[in-house]
Amino acid sequence: MGFMEEDKTPTQSGHLRTFRTVKSKMEIHMNERGFEDIRVRLEQHQASVATRRAKLAKHVHHREEPLPQDFAEQAVETENSETMFALEEELSQQAKALDRALQRLDAGTYDVCEDCGSQIAPARLNALPTTAVCFKCANAS
Numbered sequence: 001m002g003f004m005e006e007d008k009t010p011t012q013s014g015h016l017r018t019f020r021t022v023k024s025k026m027e028i029h030m031n032e033r034g035f036e037d038i039r040v041r042l043e044q045h046q047a048s049v050a051t052r053r054a055k056l057a058k059h060v061h062h063r064e065e066p067l068p069q070d071f072a073e074q075a076v077e078t079e080n081s082e083t084m085f086a087l088e089e090e091l092s093q094q095a096k097a098l099d100r101a102l103q104r105l106d107a108g109t110y111d112v113c114e115d116c117g118s119q120i121a122p123a124r125l126n127a128l129p130t131t132a133v134c135f136k137c138a139n140a141s
Contacts (some may be wrong), residue, residue: 038061097130
């Protein structure tokens, strides 16, 4: 015996897509368990990113000593600072992607493509847990 589910999901263009699926109790249980595993992975990654951001911010924003007098050393320090700022931006982007993925999990739209409304393949979500688009839409852009 299966359960009929109907979902009207808005796409990025504002259109509503209606999905009707019949799922068995086993599929629903497996889906919930699979998403819970993904939630744990996302939250662990989120904690790791937060820790790295805190360490990086401490290094980048709490510089007490002035730049060295030697021009070559100043150039190296400036290059290091630029690298640190780039790393800080990358970690910020990762944190935002993780937050969005967790929000989609909470909303029940984690495996729904934000562009076309189709289901994102479980293998894709396993490989790229923060992705919000299906393979077809990712290749189209």
